[in-house]
Amino acid sequence: MSNWALIIYCGLITYLTRFSMIALIKKEMFNDRVRQVLSYVPSAIFPAIIFPAIFLDSSGSILIEDNPKILAALIATLIGIFSRSIIATIFSGLASYWFLIFVV
Amino acid sequence: MKNNLNVFLKGIVDVSPLMIPVVPFGLIFGVLAIDVGFSPLETMGMSLIVFGGASQIVLLQLFSGGASSLVIISSVGAVNSRHLLYGAVVSEHLSDLRLIWKIIISYFLIDQAYAISNEYLKKNKDKNRYFHLVGAGATCWVIWQSTTFLGIILGAAIPEKLGLSFAVPLTFLALLVNDFRKLINVIVIIVSGLVATVGYNYIPFKAYAIVAGLTGLLVAMILTKMVKTNE
Numbered sequence: 152m153s154n155w156a157l158i159i160y161c162g163l164i165t166y167l168t169r170f171s172m173i174a175l176i177k178k179e180m181f182n183d184r185v186r187q188v189l190s191y192v193p194s195a196i197f198p199a200i201i202f203p204a205i206f207l208d209s210s211g212s213i214l215i216e217d218n219p220k221i222l223a224a225l226i227a228t229l230i231g232i233f234s235r236s237i238i239a240t241i242f243s244g245l246a247s248y249w250f251l252i253f254v255v
Numbered sequence: 256m257k258n259n260l261n262v263f264l265k266g267i268v269d270v271s272p273l274m275i276p277v278v279p280f281g282l283i284f285g286v287l288a289i290d291v292g293f294s295p296l297e298t299m300g301m302s303l304i305v306f307g308g309a310s311q312i313v314l315l316q317l318f319s320g321g322a323s324s325l326v327i328i329s330s331v332g333a334v335n336s337r338h339l340l341y342g343a344v345v346s347e348h349l350s351d352l353r354l355i356w357k358i359i360i361s362y363f364l365i366d367q368a369y370a371i372s373n374e375y376l377k378k379n380k381d382k383n384r385y386f387h388l389v390g391a392g393a394t395c396w397v398i399w400q401s402t403t404f405l406g407i408i409l410g411a412a413i414p415e416k417l418g419l420s421f422a423v424p425l426t427f428l429a430l431l432v433n434d435f436r437k438l439i440n441v442i443v444i445i446v447s448g449l450v451a452t453v454g455y456n457y458i459p460f461k462a463y464a465i466v467a468g469l470t471g472l473l474v475a476m477i478l479t480k481m482v483k484t485n486e
Contacts, residue, residue, distance in 0.1 A: 152324035154297050160324070161314050161331045162304035168335040170361040173349045176339060188476050192337040194434050194443040195471025197309075197427040199464040200316055202448030203455050204424035211320075211456055220421055227425055231432040237276040240429035241422065248421055 219251035259386045266372060266390025273367040274398050276429065280308050281399050283422045284315070285406015286413055290420070291319040295407045302403040306396065307365060309334050309430070312423055313464070322461035330464045338364075345369050348376035352385060360385065363392025439478045447471030 152160075181189070205224050208214040215221070227244030234240070257265075281302075288298035288311075305311050310331045317327045345364075349357065372388040379387075413419060434440035451467035458466050 154293060155300070157314070157318075157324050157327060158297060158301050158304055160328045161310060162306075164328060164332045165305050165307045165310045165335055166361060168332070168338045169364040170358065172338050173346050173352075173361060173364065174354070174357045176346055187479055188472065189337070189339060191440065191443055191472060191475035191479075192468075193431060194440040195447050195475060196333055196337070196464065196468035197431055198444045198448035198471065199451035199467035200313060201424040201427045202452045203463070204316070204421070206452045207455055213452065220424075223421070224424065224428065227428055228435065231429060232435045235432050237429040237432060238279075240432055241276065241279060241425045244425040244428070245422060248418060252418065
């Protein structure tokens with residue numbers, strides 16, 4: 152598949168989700184149980200992007216020792232827990248990562 | 256009743272604080288897309304056609320890992336499935352909207368826009384209240400397109416050893432800040448993360464994101480059920 156076809160399909164599926172959410176989906180269609188489980192979708196899917204990007208090196212092997220990303224991500228998580236701020240989480244993580252690779 | 260322009264402007268003002276984290280997100284996307292091998296035109300096209308931060312970053316991440324198109328598209332679908340929940344909440348405020356407006360507004364319906372407009376729609380029953388959503392959505396659109404563009408330009412100037420790709424997991428981590436204090440969420444996060452990391456090399460077709468997501472959701476189903484029966 153060409154890059155453009157890939158982009159268009161990804162755009163289509165994103166658009167259709169948004170369209171169906173305002174045009175097709177009604178409150179009555181989901182019972183409390185389904186809604187409750189759907190509320191866990193971010194917690195279930197985002198770590199699949201987060202963890203490999205932190206714990207795997209560029210060749211795809213697990214890298215625990217000598218990996219500044221782990222400590223930086225931990226600091227960002229702690230800052231996130233206390234501040235509940237998206238921007239503070241991102242910048243504290245980047246700042247500690249740079250501190251660890253350039254200063255320490 | 257306020258006129259359309261005023262409601263539109265109110266949407267812009269209300270959504271503005273939420274645009275602060277979107278700026279680095281857009282920049283990072285632009286820089287990474289070029290880094291991963293998309294042309295500047297394709298990168299800009301992605302922001303124009305997809306217009307969704309999480310979808311676009313997932314696309315890049317899996318593309319750079321060599322996943323097949325089918326896996327990339329279904330992973331983008333999985334990431335978007337969280338919107339179905341919001342649909343159940345938002346649709347009741349938009350039910351009397353004409354179809355043509357639903358078609359147009361759908362394009363602008365990103366997290367930040369409806370998060371802020373949902374509050375307005377709840378309190379306001381004027382006929383032109385939807386202009387709030389259009390104002391908020393248009394603001395996000397302008398910020399997202401311009402920061403993507405800047406990222407494309409800056410990409411060449413940013414040294415690789417800065418490790419800006421680390422901003423991707425950080426951005427997604429930041430989207431979970433409200434879930435870190437809830438035990439079930441934390442368990443789901445760790446299970447999904449471990450499945451993805453360990454399965455990265457073993458799950459065929461690079462479908463690790465989907466497998467990890469479904470495992471996490473299954474754990475959430477079991478745990479919420481257990482909590483309920485204990486009550």
